[in-house]
Amino acid sequence: MSDAAPILEMKHVSKRYGGIAALNEVDFVAYPGEIHAVLGENGAGKSTLIKIAAGVTDPSDGEVFVDGRRVNFRNPTEAMAAGVVCVFQELSLLPDLTVADNLSIVSPPLRGGLIDSAGQRQRARELLASIGCEDVHPLELVRDLPLSRRQMVEIAKALGKKPKLLILDEATSALTAADVERVYAIIRKLRSEGVGILYVSHRMHEIEALADVATVFRNGRRIETFRKGERSVSAIVQMMIGRELTHHYPDKPAPKPAEPVALSAKNLSWGAQLRDISLDIRKGEIVGLGGLDGQGQRSLLLALFGVLKGVSGTVEIVGKPHRLSGPRSAMRASLPLALIPEDRKTEGLMLPMNIRDNISLASLSRFQKGLRLDGGKEHSAVERIIDSLKIKISDLAAAVSTLSGGNQQKVVLAKWLMTDPGIILLNDPTRGIDVGTKQEVYQLLRDLADKGVAVLFYSTDYAELIGCCDRVLVMYNGSIARELEGQHLNERTIIETALNVDDKEQAA
Amino acid sequence: MNDLRHRIHHNGGLLAAIGLFIVMFIIYVSNHPVGLTAAVATTASNKAVLLALVAMAQTLPVLTRGLDLSVGMVFILANCLASVLVVGTIGEGFLGIAIVLGAGALAGFINGAIIVWGRLQPIITTLATGAVYYGIALYVRPGPGGDVQSDIADFATGQLFGVIPTALVVLLAIVLIVWLPYRNSVLGRAAYAVGSNEQAAYMSGVPVQRAKLLAYTLAGFLAAIGGLMLTFNTYSGEASAPIAGTYTLNSIAAVVIGGTSLFGGWGSAIGSIFGAFVLRTIEDLLFVFDLDPLWQPLFQGVVLLAAVSLGALRVLRIRNRLELFA
Numbered sequence: 001m002s003d004a005a006p007i008l009e010m011k012h013v014s015k016r017y018g019g020i021a022a023l024n025e026v027d028f029v030a031y032p033g034e035i036h037a038v039l040g041e042n043g044a045g046k047s048t049l050i051k052i053a054a055g056v057t058d059p060s061d062g063e064v065f066v067d068g069r070r071v072n073f074r075n076p077t078e079a080m081a082a083g084v085v086c087v088f089q090e091l092s093l094l095p096d097l098t099v100a101d102n103l104s105i106v107s108p109p110l111r112g113g114l115i116d117s118a119g120q121r122q123r124a125r126e127l128l129a130s131i132g133c134e135d136v137h138p139l140e141l142v143r144d145l146p147l148s149r150r151q152m153v154e155i156a157k158a159l160g161k162k163p164k165l166l167i168l169d170e171a172t173s174a175l176t177a178a179d180v181e182r183v184y185a186i187i188r189k190l191r192s193e194g195v196g197i198l199y200v201s202h203r204m205h206e207i208e209a210l211a212d213v214a215t216v217f218r219n220g221r222r223i224e225t226f227r228k229g230e231r232s233v234s235a236i237v238q239m240m241i242g243r244e245l246t247h248h249y250p251d252k253p254a255p256k257p258a259e260p261v262a263l264s265a266k267n268l269s270w271g272a273q274l275r276d277i278s279l280d281i282r283k284g285e286i287v288g289l290g291g292l293d294g295q296g297q298r299s300l301l302l303a304l305f306g307v308l309k310g311v312s313g314t315v316e317i318v319g320k321p322h323r324l325s326g327p328r329s330a331m332r333a334s335l336p337l338a339l340i341p342e343d344r345k346t347e348g349l350m351l352p353m354n355i356r357d358n359i360s361l362a363s364l365s366r367f368q369k370g371l372r373l374d375g376g377k378e379h380s381a382v383e384r385i386i387d388s389l390k391i392k393i394s395d396l397a398a399a400v401s402t403l404s405g406g407n408q409q410k411v412v413l414a415k416w417l418m419t420d421p422g423i424i425l426l427n428d429p430t431r432g433i434d435v436g437t438k439q440e441v442y443q444l445l446r447d448l449a450d451k452g453v454a455v456l457f458y459s460t461d462y463a464e465l466i467g468c469c470d471r472v473l474v475m476y477n478g479s480i481a482r483e484l485e486g487q488h489l490n491e492r493t494i495i496e497t498a499l500n501v502d503d504k505e506q507a508a
Numbered sequence: 509m510n511d512l513r514h515r516i517h518h519n520g521g522l523l524a525a526i527g528l529f530i531v532m533f534i535i536y537v538s539n540h541p542v543g544l545t546a547a548v549a550t551t552a553s554n555k556a557v558l559l560a561l562v563a564m565a566q567t568l569p570v571l572t573r574g575l576d577l578s579v580g581m582v583f584i585l586a587n588c589l590a591s592v593l594v595v596g597t598i599g600e601g602f603l604g605i606a607i608v609l610g611a612g613a614l615a616g617f618i619n620g621a622i623i624v625w626g627r628l629q630p631i632i633t634t635l636a637t638g639a640v641y642y643g644i645a646l647y648v649r650p651g652p653g654g655d656v657q658s659d660i661a662d663f664a665t666g667q668l669f670g671v672i673p674t675a676l677v678v679l680l681a682i683v684l685i686v687w688l689p690y691r692n693s694v695l696g697r698a699a700y701a702v703g704s705n706e707q708a709a710y711m712s713g714v715p716v717q718r719a720k721l722l723a724y725t726l727a728g729f730l731a732a733i734g735g736l737m738l739t740f741n742t743y744s745g746e747a748s749a750p751i752a753g754t755y756t757l758n759s760i761a762a763v764v765i766g767g768t769s770l771f772g773g774w775g776s777a778i779g780s781i782f783g784a785f786v787l788r789t790i791e792d793l794l795f796v797f798d799l800d801p802l803w804q805p806l807f808q809g810v811v812l813l814a815a816v817s818l819g820a821l822r823v824l825r826i827r828n829r830l831e832l833f834a
């Protein structure tokens with residue numbers, strides 16, 4: 001290990017919520033000038049570890065040292081004062097404030113006791129430039145920025161606090177490929193300046209690219225800490241899930257060209273975001289949507305679900321014209337549509353409502369008996385689907401916000417599967433969920449397809465598209481750049497098409 | 509140039525409120541039998557400044573995504589206290605003013621303390637404390653009356669240099685001395701942050717609790733200034749429940765007309781001032797057009813609806829139905 005004194009040291013730290021231990025007697029050490037990857041499934045204890053380090057929660061037991069001093073942070077402000085800065089997965093930006101306000105939210109430059117807005121703008125310009133985000137104007141409101149820019153602003157904000165220990169929690173999940181490279185460069189620069197970095201990610205290739213040291217957590221315990229190159233990827237995955245992985249992805253069946261077309265879109269256009277998109281999805285087929293983030297994939301799914309206004313072009317469902325007038329009519333189509341949204345917390349779930357109500361929400365009409373709901377029928381239907389999706393819950397009446405990320409995502413899936421959809425649209429459903437749940441989702445999609453459901457699956461993870469989909473449509477700048485199938489469906493072609501690098505060849 | 513574009517974008521609601529007020533005020537003045545004399549302006553100002561101050565007070569809790577249903581009651585409490593305390597010599601009068609303002613700030617602080625430390629919801633907290641404050645007002649002044657220090661009162665409701673209504677100068681001074689520094693202070697910024705996204709604010713190390721405490725305390729302080737100005741207009745105090753209630757509700761209307769979001773994090777007290785002016789000018793318009801004053805509530809309601817609809821015009825441009833609910 002490194003000669004330097006640890007920047008963060010935890011001794012026998014435990015955290016219990018109710019009777020359940022989220023962290024159990026954990027010893028953990030991170031050194032300055034090292035990038036330390038923190039790995040584990042959701043619910044393994046990573047988030048709790050980070051929250052304790054960043055002062056969001058306090059440990060039930062054990063001791064925490066920062067820079068050799070025993071600390072007991074009561075809130076994030078105290079942690080920041082000690083040099084521990086966290087970029088959270090859930091963005092901590094303030095949407096109604098300007099970028100400049102956000103970057104200096106805690107200790108703005110002052111003049112005469114008041115905020116020096118010119119100095120603050122200057123500071124924002126410098127910080128944005130330092131991460132290559134000159135395209136963001138300091139006076140822009142954060143709510144007007146796309147998600148990928150917000151995440152960069154979030155990183156700039158953390159850098160502005162001059163951290164000694166920087167914690168990145170899934171901080172690159174929404175970034176474009178170019179931005180990810182910039183963030184990597186920044187992280188490496190910080191490392192050379194002696195900053196300690198804790199890096200949480202579910203993307204194995206990111207960890208391979210960045211980490212010097214990695215620690216794997218499982219079930220609230222630290223399993224192993226090892227240096228780069230000491231363990232193979234499959235060994236790491238093995239440690240994380242603690243069970244043998246035979247197949248990453250379910251087998252693909254032979255192509256089924258004879259199946260009828262479930263959904264057919266012709267010449268869909270919507271402003272600058274969708275340009276002349278035509279696609280067919282057959283029953284029983286899983287069609288992937290790929291490409292860089294923000295090339296119109298989300299808009300395409302929303303358009304098909306009827307959420308966007310003023311979409312031109314036509315959509316047919318099993319040969320019959322379908323009018324795009326909103327989710328309710330999409331759900332009543334001859335093959336009902338379902339959309340698994342991108343952000344489960346805002347578009348997928350009613351967080352304070354209980355698990356049963358969330359799952360039955362989209363299909364309440366079938367439980368109607370006269371003027372009231374048939375509670376017994378609802379309850380048993382919900383229990384059946386929870387069983388079939390293996391959702392881990394303690395109580396149907398518990399708020400859905402008490403579940404882990406992976407189980408929350410399963411609740412969203414359960415809600416839509418309950419409507420018996422014939423066409424399922426998925427918007428990056430595996431983002432931020434653990435490996436085990438991901439595999440269950442892949443298997444679920446394949447099972448649905450085998451039953452004749454048509455699936456349109458947008459993912460930011462190329463490996464997932466290759467492993468899961470029968471065909472992949474790669475989008476670029478609002479249109480479908482290329483359709484990949486069979487042997488052409490590999491990482492290289494997806495990346496090439498996504499970056500539009502073979503443009504000239506096609507034109508020639 | 510780019511900066512300017514952003515600034516206009518940020519202040520759209522405020523600019524709309526100012527525009528609406530100017531249009532209404534021009535209609536009013538051009539139809540007034542006498543025209544815009546110092547006396548006409550002073551009368552209009554004295555009335556408008558009262559609601560403007562209470563609306564400014566309301567703005568602060570609203571920015572933190574709260575609401576203060578007690579502003580009208582603090583306004584009346586200050587009025588009743590002033591009618592007892594702002595008496596005697598000018599020196600004694602100023603001492604009384606200081607006590608009244610302190611009492612207003614204390615009332616606001618109590619609201620904030622219950623909301624922050626008791627973790628109760630602002631609406632129900634201020635509904636309850638408002639009733640308490642009204643009860644105290646009633647105890648202080650069971651029947652209308654009082655004899656306010658008339659030199660101070662005459663000055664505050666008169667004109668400076670014979671032309672400028674003093675009440676407007678007072679309002680301007682409060683904007684310059686209280687609002688603008690607050691807007692640019694760390695805790696003022698924190699108030700916007702809390703209203704915008706309280707969790708993110710907390711995670712960013714924003715002093716959430718102090719921001720709320722200050723917002724409610726300042727709200728009580730500003731409402732008390734309003735109560736003082738009321739006292740200077742009437743030379744007396746009256747614990748009137750209808751006036752307290754009307755001012756509370758009109759303050760919310762003025763805040764909305766002024767472009768402040770009831771969802772917090774967005775808006776300004778200057779917008780609320782113009783929102784208040786718009787509401788008062790409706791009354792004056794009814795007067796110059798010789799309409800029955802009984803129509804006033806109806807027209808105020810129509811203007812409020814129109815203002816809210818104007819703010820909702822963006823809905824027509826929205827092409828992603830999800831944003832309707834954002």
